Amino acid sequence: AQSVTQPDIHITVSEGASLELRCNYSYGATPYLFWYVQSPGQGLQLLLKYFSGDTLVQGIKGFEAEFKRSQSSFNLRKPSVHWSDAAEYFCAVVGYNTDKLIFGTGTRLQVFP
Amino acid sequence: DAGVTQSPTHLIKTRGQQVTLRCSPISGHKSVSWYQQVLGQGPQFIFQYYEKEERGRGNFPDRFSARQFPNYSSELNVNALLLGDSALYLCASSLAGTGNYEQYFGPGTRLTVT
Numbered sequence: 001a002q003s004v005t006q007p008d009i010h011i012t013v014s015e016g017a018s019l020e021l022r023c024n025y026s027y028g029a030t031p032y033l034f035w036y037v038q039s040p041g042q043g044l045q046l047l048l049k050y051f052s053g054d055t056l057v058q059g060i061k062g063f064e065a066e067f068k069r070s071q072s073s074f075n076l077r078k079p080s081v082h083w084s085d086a087a088e089y090f091c092a093v094v095g096y097n098t099d100k101l102i103f104g105t106g107t108r109l110q111v112f113p
Numbered sequence: 114d115a116g117v118t119q120s121p122t123h124l125i126k127t128r129g130q131q132v133t134l135r136c137s138p139i140s141g142h143k144s145v146s147w148y149q150q151v152l153g154q155g156p157q158f159i160f161q162y163y164e165k166e167e168r169g170r171g172n173f174p175d176r177f178s179a180r181q182f183p184n185y186s187s188e189l190n191v192n193a194l195l196l197g198d199s200a201l202y203l204c205a206s207s208l209a210g211t212g213n214y215e216q217y218f219g220p221g222t223r224l225t226v227t
Contacts, residue, residue, distance in 0.1 A: 042220060099207055
C-alpha cells in the first residue's frame with residue numbers, strides 16, 4: 001500500500017539557517033510527489049511537485065526538493081529560512097490515474113529570530 | 114482567476130444532525146476531491162469526483178456521501194454526525210483527475226460537532 005512517512009514531527013530553526021524536511025514514501029511504481037504548506041487555520045498551498053525528469057525540483061518561496069529513488073525519499077530544502085516560513089509542511093504521494101493524495105503526518109516548522 | 118472556494122467557513126452542529134458542505138472548483142477544473150483533516154494530522158482522502166462520476170472513495174463510513182454537479186461544483190454530506198467528525202474539511206480541484214495535474218485546495222470548512 002502507498003504511504004508517506006515524515007519522521008520529524010516538529011523542527012525548530014533560527015532565521016537564516018538552512019532547512020531540510022524529510023519525507024519517505026512507499027509506492028511500487030514511479031510516484032508523483034508533492035510538498036504542501038499549511039499556515040494555521042488555512043488550506044494547503046502547493047510548494048512543488050515531482051512527476052518525472054530532473055530529480056531536483058524547484059518550487060515557490062525558494063524551496064527545492066530532491067527525488068532519490070534508491071532511498072525512497074523526497075526531502076524538502078531551503079538554504080535560508082525566513083520567519084514567514086513557520087507553518088506545517090506536508091509531503092504527499094498520488095497514485096497513477098487518480099487524484100487521491102496520501103499525506104504524511106506533517107512537520108511543524110518553528111522559526112526563531 | 115478565483116481559486117477553490119468553500120462554504121461555509123465555519124459550522125457548529127450537534128451530534129446526530131446532518132451537514133452539507135459546498136465546494137466550487139477553479140474554472141475549467143473537472144475533478145473535485147474531498148479530504149478530512151483532524152487536528153494535528155495530515156488530510157485523509159474521502160472522495161474524488163470527475164465529470165460527475167465517483168472516481169475514488171476513502172475509508173469512511175456510508176454516513177459520508179458526495180456528489181458533483183454539471184457545473185463541476187460539489188457537495189459533501191455527512192449524516193448522523195459524531196463528535197469524531199469534528200475536523201477541517203478540505204476541497205481540492207484539478208484539471209483532469211489523473212494525478213499528474215496539480216491539485217489546488219480551498220481554505221476549508223471547519224466543522225465542530227458538540
